Amino acid sequence: MEVLILGLLRAGTYALIAVGFSLVFGSLRVLNLMHGTFVMVGAYAAHLFIVALAGKADASGAVAAGGVALAAAATALVGWSFFKALQLTGRTSPRDVLAISVAGNLLVAQVVQFVYGTEGVNVNPVLAGGTMVAGVVVPRNDLLTAPVALLSLAALWYWLQHTRSGWALRAVADDAEGAALVGIAPGQKLAGAVGVAAFLAGLAGAMTAPSQALSPDMWIHPLLVSFAVVVFGGSGKTWGALASASLLALAETATAWYWSEAAAQYVALLVIIVGLLVFPTGLLGARRHDVR
Amino acid sequence: MNRAGPEAKLSARGLSFQVGGAPILDNFEVDLAPGEVVGLIGPNGAGKTTAIDLLSGFRDSEAGSVQLSGHELSGMPPDRRVRMGMARTFQESPAIPGLSVLDHVLLAFETVGRTRDRSRSPKEILDRVGLADDAAREGGFLPIGKRRLLDVARAWATTPEVLILDEPFAGLERHEEERLNGILADLRRERRSVLIVEHRLSLLGEVADSVLVLVQGRLMAQGTMENVLQDPSVQKAYLHAGGPEVGA
Amino acid sequence: MSARRLAKWRASVGGPTVVGAVAVLSLPLLLGTSPYALDIATVALLFAMFTSSWDFFCGATGELSFGHSFFIGTAAFGTALVVARLGFPPGLAIPSGALVGAASGFLIGLLTLRHSGAVFTLVTMAAQLGFHRSLFLWSDLFGGEEGVLIGTPWIQDPMARFATVATIAVGSLSAMAWLRSSTLGRQLRASGGDVRIGLASGVPVSRIRTIGSTVSGLVAGLAGSLYAMHQMLANQEAAGDTLSGMIFLLAMVGGFGTLLGPWLAAVVYVAFVREALLGLGEVEPLVAVGLLFLAIWVAPGGTVPLFRRLPRWWRRERQEAAA
Numbered sequence A: 001m002e003v004l005i006l007g008l009l010r011a012g013t014y015a016l017i018a019v020g021f022s023l024v025f026g027s028l029r030v031l032n033l034m035h036g037t038f039v040m041v042g043a044y045a046a047h048l049f050i051v052a053l054a055g056k057a058d059a060s061g062a063v064a065a066g067g068v069a070l071a072a073a074a075t076a077l078v079g080w081s082f083f084k085a086l087q088l089t090g091r092t093s094p095r096d097v098l099a100i101s102v103a104g105n106l107l108v109a110q111v112v113q114f115v116y117g118t119e120g121v122n123v124n125p126v127l128a129g130g131t132m133v134a135g136v137v138v139p140r141n142d143l144l145t146a147p148v149a150l151l152s153l154a155a156l157w158y159w160l161q162h163t164r165s166g167w168a169l170r171a172v173a174d175d176a177e178g179a180a181l182v183g184i185a186p187g188q189k190l191a192g193a194v195g196v197a198a199f200l201a202g203l204a205g206a207m208t209a210p211s212q213a214l215s216p217d218m219w220i221h222p223l224l225v226s227f228a229v230v231v232f233g234g235s236g237k238t239w240g241a242l243a244s245a246s247l248l249a250l251a252e253t254a255t256a257w258y259w260s261e262a263a264a265q266y267v268a269l270l271v272i273i274v275g276l277l278v279f280p281t282g283l284l285g286a287r288r289h290d291v292r
Numbered sequence B: 001m002n003r004a005g006p007e008a009k010l011s012a013r014g015l016s017f018q019v020g021g022a023p024i025l026d027n028f029e030v031d032l033a034p035g036e037v038v039g040l041i042g043p044n045g046a047g048k049t050t051a052i053d054l055l056s057g058f059r060d061s062e063a064g065s066v067q068l069s070g071h072e073l074s075g076m077p078p079d080r081r082v083r084m085g086m087a088r089t090f091q092e093s094p095a096i097p098g099l100s101v102l103d104h105v106l107l108a109f110e111t112v113g114r115t116r117d118r119s120r121s122p123k124e125i126l127d128r129v130g131l132a133d134d135a136a137r138e139g140g141f142l143p144i145g146k147r148r149l150l151d152v153a154r155a156w157a158t159t160p161e162v163l164i165l166d167e168p169f170a171g172l173e174r175h176e177e178e179r180l181n182g183i184l185a186d187l188r189r190e191r192r193s194v195l196i197v198e199h200r201l202s203l204l205g206e207v208a209d210s211v212l213v214l215v216q217g218r219l220m221a222q223g224t225m226e227n228v229l230q231d232p233s234v235q236k237a238y239l240h241a242g243g244p245e246v247g248a
Numbered sequence C: 001m002s003a004r005r006l007a008k009w010r011a012s013v014g015g016p017t018v019v020g021a022v023a024v025l026s027l028p029l030l031l032g033t034s035p036y037a038l039d040i041a042t043v044a045l046l047f048a049m050f051t052s053s054w055d056f057f058c059g060a061t062g063e064l065s066f067g068h069s070f071f072i073g074t075a076a077f078g079t080a081l082v083v084a085r086l087g088f089p090p091g092l093a094i095p096s097g098a099l100v101g102a103a104s105g106f107l108i109g110l111l112t113l114r115h116s117g118a119v120f121t122l123v124t125m126a127a128q129l130g131f132h133r134s135l136f137l138w139s140d141l142f143g144g145e146e147g148v149l150i151g152t153p154w155i156q157d158p159m160a161r162f163a164t165v166a167t168i169a170v171g172s173l174s175a176m177a178w179l180r181s182s183t184l185g186r187q188l189r190a191s192g193g194d195v196r197i198g199l200a201s202g203v204p205v206s207r208i209r210t211i212g213s214t215v216s217g218l219v220a221g222l223a224g225s226l227y228a229m230h231q232m233l234a235n236q237e238a239a240g241d242t243l244s245g246m247i248f249l250l251a252m253v254g255g256f257g258t259l260l261g262p263w264l265a266a267v268v269y270v271a272f273v274r275e276a277l278l279g280l281g282e283v284e285p286l287v288a289v290g291l292l293f294l295a296i297w298v299a300p301g302g303t304v305p306l307f308r309r310l311p312r313w314w315r316r317e318r319q320e321a322a323a
Helices: A002-028 A035-054 A061-088 A094-116 A140-162 A164-174 A190-211 A220-233 A238-258 A261-278 B048-056 B078-084 B101-111 B122-129 B144-156 B174-189 B201-207 B225-230 B232-241 C003-031 C035-061 C068-084 C090-111 C117-137 C158-180 C183-189 C196-200 C205-231 C241-255 C260-298 C304-308 C312-322
Strands: A130-133 A136-139 B010-019 B022-032 B037-041 B065-068 B086-088 B162-166 B193-197 B210-215 B218-223
Touching (some): A002 A035, A002 A136, A002 A190, A035 A220, A094 C241, A094 C260, A220 A238, A220 C117, B010 B048, B022 B037, B022 B193, B078 B086, B086 B144, B122 B144, B122 B174, B144 C196, B174 B193, C035 C205, C068 C205, C068 C241, C090 C117, C196 C205, C241 C260
Parallel strands (some): B037 B210
Antiparallel strands (some): B210 B218
16 A cells, blocks of 8 residues: 555656656657756756755745746756757757767766765755655655646646647657657757756656755666656657556555665666567667568 | 569569558569569559568568569568578668778678679679779768669679669769669679669660559559550559659 | 788778877876876776777767666676686686676677667666666675775786786777778678668678677676776776766767777876866866767767878878778
């Protein structure tokens, strides 16, 4: 039972993280390797803004909420600017985007390491304290993530279905078959889509920062989780991403509960490696013709 | 459509391909005798490249068979088919990044050509194709005409029994066209078989013994270029799709 | 050997070997022969093996691996474990480590056979992370944070150690350059990204990719073993993302696909740039990565464009060699 509760909470976080990644992939056929870094930026930015807003380390719930919102917005800005810069400087071939994204991850990690060093970083929660839910003690802050996630996803859905920019994004999806090899086109709405994805990822990072250990290499796991969701759930349908994210979260929580948190990290890795072995083509990446 | 005798180099039957229920190619078949040059024509979107993909193993046919000098190729991956003696070119004439013109031909020669009978040396092939002076240039930087010839040279260097060309004349200048004609004559003399997909019908008409007409995935007609073009159903099919480039 | 063959050999293998030898000889001249300087020089050459082995596969196929430390780490720990737990002598331990690296290369080759681009990168990232996590999960075996210590030094004299590593570093560079200019090298280039032409030329792409990855793993593993012996320690850094990241950055900046470029970039960075930046203190890694990041943005293909302006005699020789 505990596993279920905790798993659902984690599912909210993973849904926020994975849906953005899945959206960018599903519509633009780009696997954004900076996505994990967005989560990390959101987490550290939350600390930054909360401290700035409160003037010192301790802060009230309202300040924390403000910090979270600002952190998500800042992350969106970072994501949008990065890809806009790529387009403006003509670095749009697949390998360029890939190489610069990987380098970007390393740079941001170094920045974080320089600013925060190796000490622990304490982020204040929006809701302090814990409550009992079905016999499990759960930090109140974690209970917020699920509703926030649902709200954000609802807003995202609305945007995709009912606004012109959302339609434009969905329209590109049909044109994207095999575009993985082509990379991003100069006029594409990539920066905007990444901005949205970054917002959601940053939000997730900011919301879970109070109950996590922040470190400069925390960008890797969210990236692999996002990728695992896409591998497992198929190419980028939003509902598929939600379902896979939830399943993955439950599997991880169960593994952490019965084994250890460290072992839980393997779940995403296994999904990736086994999933790709079982579905080598047609699911992801460039179509390979020598498959038998 | 069954014209080949027991020494047919290439014999394909019943090749079909669908995408999501829509048939791209339906029951395609072809026979090539040694030294024969056959054309495959049809309006855009008729499924010609798909037919090539099925023959060469880049796509799997749902049914049917492909036999090369009596050996069944179905189920074999494309590289194995090349080693068995079937080579093809590509519509876009792509090049491998980082490899020179010579390297492209060397690759094919060392991987396949050298192990087969009557192989030509890479130098001979480059000379014959007219790219000897460009040997050291990077393949990807060549203009389209030369890239086409490079693609042909590469396929030729595998010493194929059957060579399938996908729009080799597109974008060629006059002297390049003549080179290609010369190559086709060489292939014929060596008793190799060629299947050519082409839109430039007059050029094709000069080299092909006969042509197959593919319309909306189905074989519609077969015969010499003259006869086929005079066929009213062929004319209607082409008109529908915007007219052939007979004078091109 | 005919004159043409000789010219071809000179261009593709002789060149890198000579440059490598010159670089190796200049290191003690420029840095001095104190034990500290020789230590830096030795590590620089090991990094050169890391980056050049990365480029052997990735530069040819066009894929970007983020898991090279998987090869290095498994080999380093393999070597350290057989020395520390089984008492292997170095002469046996180092080849064992190299074989472990080769096996890792083989494994990654199999896992990434059908993948290109971002998927390839992510799979290598997953493999590297998987192994890195294992180090802590099974800390009894792998020593956790401390790693596995090697009690006895491999070669006592720093100069002798440097000379040995230098020979291996230049030798591996030559060997990889030779392979690159051979049929295998061409087949490997045809086996990355859009593999249609390769397949259409009869290249067994899957097999070639596996072979290429195994060679890459072998050289990286050899370097990883030497690294462990040199440091007398195998710890999680040898299998971490920081190392993978640095290898990636240095190889890209050095010249993606050129083999020699990544080799030299590593030497220059470890022996000179990093030392120079040490004066900056804590901000050093940030500045270093920042510079590399900028370099990659400005010239994603690395410094290859600079290499393109070869002296005319060099180019004429290649023309003759090609005829």
